[in-house]
Amino acid sequence: YWSDVSPEVTSAGGTGINVTVSGEGFVSSLTYYCNWCETDACMPGDFTKKTVAVVVSSTMLACRTPKWSGALMAKFWVSSSAPVTYSFAWNASAPSPMICSSTNGLDCTNGMQMKSNFTFLYSWESVTPTAYSAIGSVEVLFRGIGFLSCPSSYTCNFTADGITEVSSAMLYNDLNVSCFSPYWPHAPSMSNLSLMCGGKIVASSASEPFVQFEFLDPTISGTDPAFISTLGQPIFITGSDLGGQVSGYTPDPFNVGTVTYLSPRIK
Numbered sequence: 001y002w003s004d005v006s007p008e009v010t011s012a013g014g015t016g017i018n019v020t021v022s023g024e025g026f027v028s029s030l031t032y033y034c035n036w037c038e039t040d041a042c043m044p045g046d047f048t049k050k051t052v053a054v055v056v057s058s059t060m061l062a063c064r065t066p067k068w069s070g071a072l073m074a075k076f077w078v079s080s081s082a083p084v085t086y087s088f089a090w091n092a093s094a095p096s097p098m099i100c101s102s103t104n105g106l107d108c109t110n111g112m113q114m115k116s117n118f119t120f121l122y123s124w125e126s127v128t129p130t131a132y133s134a135i136g137s138v139e140v141l142f143r144g145i146g147f148l149s150c151p152s153s154y155t156c157n158f159t160a161d162g163i164t165e166v167s168s169a170m171l172y173n174d175l176n177v178s179c180f181s182p183y184w185p186h187a188p189s190m191s192n193l194s195l196m197c198g199g200k201i202v203a204s205s206a207s208e209p210f211v212q213f214e215f216l217d218p219t220i221s222g223t224d225p226a227f228i229s230t231l232g233q234p235i236f237i238t239g240s241d242l243g244g245q246v247s248g249y250t251p252d253p254f255n256v257g258t259v260t261y262l263s264p265r266i267k
Contacts, residue, residue: 001025002061002078002099005034005116012120013148013174014067021053021061021078023099028055031081032099034063038070040115047071053078068120069151076118122146123205124177124195131214134184140213141178142195144205148174152198158182158213160191169195181213188217 002023010017019034026032032053039046047070053063061078068074078099098114124144132138140156147154154169156179163186169179177195184191193213195202201209 005076005118008076008117009119009121010065011149011174012068012072012122012146014065015148015174017065018062019065020056021063022059023061023078024059026055026058026061030055032061032063033079033081034061035077035079036066036068036070036074036118037115038074040075042075050079067149068122068146069149070120072120072122074118074120075115077115120146120149122149123203125205127193127211127213130193130211131216132181133218134188134215135218136181136183138181139178140181140193141176143176144202145175147171147177147202150197150202154202155179155196157194157196158184158191158215159194159210160186160189160215181215184215186215188215190214 002021004022006020006022007017010019021034032055033050034053035048035050037046037048042048047068049066049068049070051063051066053061056062080099122144123146124142126143128141128143129138148171150171154171154177156167156169158165158167158181165182165184167179167182169177171177191213192210194210203209204211
């Protein structure tokens with residue numbers, strides 16, 4: 001029988017974390033499996049995964065967690081390569097490949113309740129920055145866990161007043177996804193920024209479907225020089241929220257105040 005699995009919470013990204021299963025009577029002549037399903041009944045059509053367990057000793061198994069894209073609150077159980085007959089209290093059970101689970105070291109005291117709860121983590125914890133020029137092109141970083149579990153590609157959706165601009169996102173690893181803010185040709189406003197896996201929203205750890213992202217209105221306060229040569233020369237445009245880095249100048253990314261522009265040569 002098996003009595004405990006640890007840890008019971010891990011990333012849905014399948015990052016190779018080992019879980020250990022405690023119990024009694026494990027033998028090397030059998031092959032054991034760690035099983036996960038998104039429902040207790042585990043009916044056809046439910047998302048399920050199985051990985052091979054290593055027999056560490058007669059009292060311990062070890063297995064790797066899978067990449068998981070089912071319901072985050074899942075069920076866990078142990079099975080073997082050969083059916084085994086157990087006695088539950090005064091009732092004998094039919095042979096089953098499912099290994100009986102136990103509590104308090106007593107064989108099968110919980111009867112046919114062979115599954116335990118298991119939680120997969122897939123969410124974002126923070127987003128930076130959350131405000132930038134409407135000109136766009138700043139990298140927006142989502143930090144979280146489980147990002148490798150997405151079976152599709154990521155996008156960032158910026159939505160305000162019924163208008164949505166979509167930006168492709170880059171998956172760095174299980175903990176980080178980023179995208180670049182789009183050019184926002186609409187009235188500068190507060191938008192709802194959602195991280196999407198295919199057509200599904202990736203929520204925050206607090207179950208929030210979006211974070212607010214503000215598009216700031218670029219303003220120009222002056223140019224230098226005021227008069228230029230017909231041969232062309234650099235013009236320094238000053239203002240606020242003018243966008244990203246231009247011509248090697250490194251401005252404050254949250255309040256860009258100077259942009260260098262090369263005027264055309266007039267023939």
